[in-house]
Amino acid sequence: MVYGYGNRIAFIDLTKGKVKIRKPKESILKEYIGGKGLGARLLYDMLPPKIDPLSPSNILIFAVGPLTGTGAPASARGVIVTKSPATWTFNDSNGGGFFTSYMKLAGYDALVFLGRAEKLSYVYIDHDGKIHIRDATHISGYGVYATEDTLKDEVGDKDAKVASIGPAGENLVKIAGVVVDKHHIHARGGSGAVMGSKNLKAVVVSADKNNPRYELAYPDEFNEFNRRYIKEKIFSEEYSWAKDGGTPVIVQWSNEAGLFPTKNFQDGVFDGWEDISAEILKSYRTSKAACYRCTIACRNLVKIRHEKFGEVFIDGPEYETIAMVGGSTGLGDFKAIVSLNALLDDMGMDSISAGNIIGYVMELYEKGYISKDDLGGLEAKWGDPDVEHELVKMIAYRRGFGDIMAEGVKGIASYIGGDSYKFAIEVKGLEYPAYDPRGSYSMALAYATSDRGACHLRAWSIVEEAFGDKDPYIVEGKAEIVIRLQDLNAIKWSMVWCDFLAINYEDMSTYLRLATGWDLKPEELRYRGEKIWNLIRLFNLREGFTRRDDYAPYRILHEPLKSGPAKDKVIGVDNFNKMLDEYYRLRGWNKDGVPLKKTLRRLRLSKDYKRVWHPLN
Ligand code: SF4
Structure with a gap:
């Protein structure tokens, strides 16, 4: 047994409906540690070169590491590794919440999904750590919120943790992510589309917090060191931003540095940025929050009532969402950004790429590359939250021009052609994050x-x-x-x-x-x-x-x-x-x-x- 690990990797063949459990070699763990490193090793070794990322040949790896869920600060994390359908490169996306910590508690270092299920399915890891592949056709098309609630009921465990895809993943949208605990997303690179291509709607895990299926080498010394580290580092001034506004404090820093993405990166300062800043967020915040056992606790629970989009209660928004769904589309309405954040989570989409795509489409529209007719009657004017809501749904369901938008900014630019590439803000097909x-x-x-x-x-x-x-x-x-x-x-x-x-x-x-x-x-x-x-x-x-x-x-x-x-x-x-x-x-x-x-x-x-x-x- 290797301390710090569950010592189990599950290879879940969705085509054959079979599960094989393998013990990872200590030499591999020691060299590649876990998470990204272990995922990279597995992907490199298992994947034939140049396969289509949305074919059954691709593999999807959920991986945790020796620190995941241990109570060390900010260790409530795991990664999803796959070949990206957005870029065709290696892709790993990191996510928090509770799901990956529960996967570690259940004693798994990695879940490797192979092939494609015949019909929409979900995978359940029960309290004994046994893996079941179950039918999910009854929740086809469900948003992430309803998927989570339904599956928790179905497995009879309200404390179960769920990683799932929304309509965007099912429709193979290239910016679809895998959402855990409703508002945490393994966002970038389209791992949700890979999950959709495997007909895998969700992974549900039940675990016992008081009975982890891994052991630490020196638990007393670990806890003592951890206590000291938290006291000296995490409770110091260095992390005051987290206790204050969380990542939305960066809205101010970015504008003051002149690099806040504004109207598809046309400018670096957003007029009225104060209206979407951390100070505004605080006025709608109901409480601070944290991922599993994280003492940094940077999260914000926010509740708004929007005149048009109704009441929304989410864990968020983060800086990147505010900047890309807000600044980059010219939207300066905090409540509308929160409602769009909730919609994107429910559809299971990356807000960085979605904001970027919408900003790009708005500029294409402004410059006459696309018309109202192309957009099914929509006038894609800067800063219009109704238009943004509609565009998000068009992407998630691949409706009309949404089918092109679902391919990402690079896909849109190649469809439009001409010199539209000059304001397509991406690298290798992945849209720019929110720092110009x-x-x-x-x-x-x-x-x-x-x-x-x-x-x-x-x-x-x-x-x-x-x-x-x-x-x-x-x-x-x-x-x-x-x-x-x-x-x-x-x-x-x-x-x-x-x-x-x-x-x-x-x-x-x-x-x-x-x-x-x-x-x-x-x-x-x-x-x-x-x-x-x-x-x-x-x-x-x-x-x-x-x-x-x-x-x-x-x-x-x-x-x-x-x-x-x-x-x-x-x-x-x-x-x-x-x-x-x-x-x-x-x-x-x-x-x-x-x-x-x-x-x-x-x-x-x-x-x-x-x-x-x-x-x-
Ligand atoms: S609470 Fe914040 S710092 Fe802690 S793991 Fe979650 S996102 Fe990271």
């Missing part, structure tokens, strides 16, 4: 080199740049920051921790030793982060990705911002290439972004390239 790199240049590199397309969570380098003390408008020294954060986060997402925990390698190493008994030094953890990052690079290269896919959108490189502190800033092609060249050099990759032989040797990855096996063969 023209106000913080390193973010252009972070988005371009992210392993799953434009993602701010791989390297939130803005914290050292526009929100820190480094010059945001130069490119020198930025590759080092991005690499350092990517490697750190690769290991954080393997443990699995939340992004909001600012933890260093020393403390990670202590937590891991007390959980597993392994004495991995901080440098050995950093090495593993780098190794995981490079393994995923090999995966993406095997899929055919090259340097030309590590790009920044035309607008970000060529069009200056119109107002605010970053007014007239534009990154430019030469500056961007300078950052990218530096990044490849420091990574030990060649000019095309391929790891050099000596880099692969150092990371003990030389034999991996092109190797494919399947544990059930």
Whole structure:
């Protein structure tokens, strides 16, 4: 038995309706830790190259790590790993709430879904840890809220935790996520569409909080260290933002730095941002909240009554939703943003990508690329909440032009053609998050080199740049920051921790030793982060990705911002290439972004390239 783990991986073959349980090798766990790392190893080894992500050949992995659910701060996390239908790259999306902690309590390190069920199904892990595949045709088309309530009733456990897809996932919308506990979403990259393609509506888990199916190596020392860590770090000034407004405090920071996405990234300051700020949120907040045993407790429970959309009570909204569904679509009505957040959760869609798509469609409409007729009679004017509600439903149900929108910004641009790509804000098919790199240049590199397309969570380098003390408008020294954060986060997402925990390698190493008994030094953890990052690079290269896919959108490189502190800033092609060249050099990759032989040797990855096996063969 390996401490800190459930020591079970379930391979659930939906085509055959069979479940096989395997014990993971300690050597693999020690090298790839769990979560992202373990998922990357499994995906690399099991997936034949170049398969269609929505075919039964794709695999979908729910993975937790040695820290998941242990009571360490921000450890209520797990990841979903798959090949993304939005980007065709590796994809992992991190989520909180309670579901993944319950999966760990039930004694599973990973659930690997293979094939495709004949009809819509759900998977239930009962109190004994036994896995059942059950019929879900009676909840076909249900939103996430009704799905959760129905399935909890059905398994007779009100405390069961549910991960499910809404209509967007069932309709294979490329921005569909997997929603857990109604308002937490494994959002990015379309893992909900992969789940839909497998005819898998939900995964439900029952577990006993007082009887976890894993053991820690040194439980007393773990609890003692954890108590001290929480007292000294989590209850310090550093986390006051979480206790205050949570991530919505960033609305103010971003506007003050001039990089708040406004009207599809046309500007970096949103007039009236105060109306959608953390201060406004607080006036609708009923209480603070937290994911499973998390002492950071950054969440906000918010209740609003909208004149048109009625009463809504949600856990949220987060900064990204406010910025992308609000600022990027020109919507400055906080209550309308909350109601859209609730709708997106129920449909099971990523709010970052949805806001981006809507903003893009509004600009296409404004500039005459599409008409009212194309949109089924809708006038897609900036900041109209009715239009946004309608567009969200059109995407989720692939109705009319929604069928094109469901393919994402890149899909819309290729459908419209001409020069519409010039204001399509994406990388590799994944829409930009809510930080305009023209106000913080390193973010252009972070988005371009992210392993799953434009993602701010791989390297939130803005914290050292526009929100820190480094010059945001130069490119020198930025590759080092991005690499350092990517490697750190690769290991954080393997443990699995939340992004909001600012933890260093020393403390990670202590937590891991007390959980597993392994004495991995901080440098050995950093090495593993780098190794995981490079393994995923090999995966993406095997899929055919090259340097030309590590790009920044035309607008970000060529069009200056119109107002605010970053007014007239534009990154430019030469500056961007300078950052990218530096990044490849420091990574030990060649000019095309391929790891050099000596880099692969150092990371003990030389034999991996092109190797494919399947544990059930
Ligand atoms: S920091 Fe916030 S989002 Fe992260 S685990 Fe804790 S409560 Fe959840």
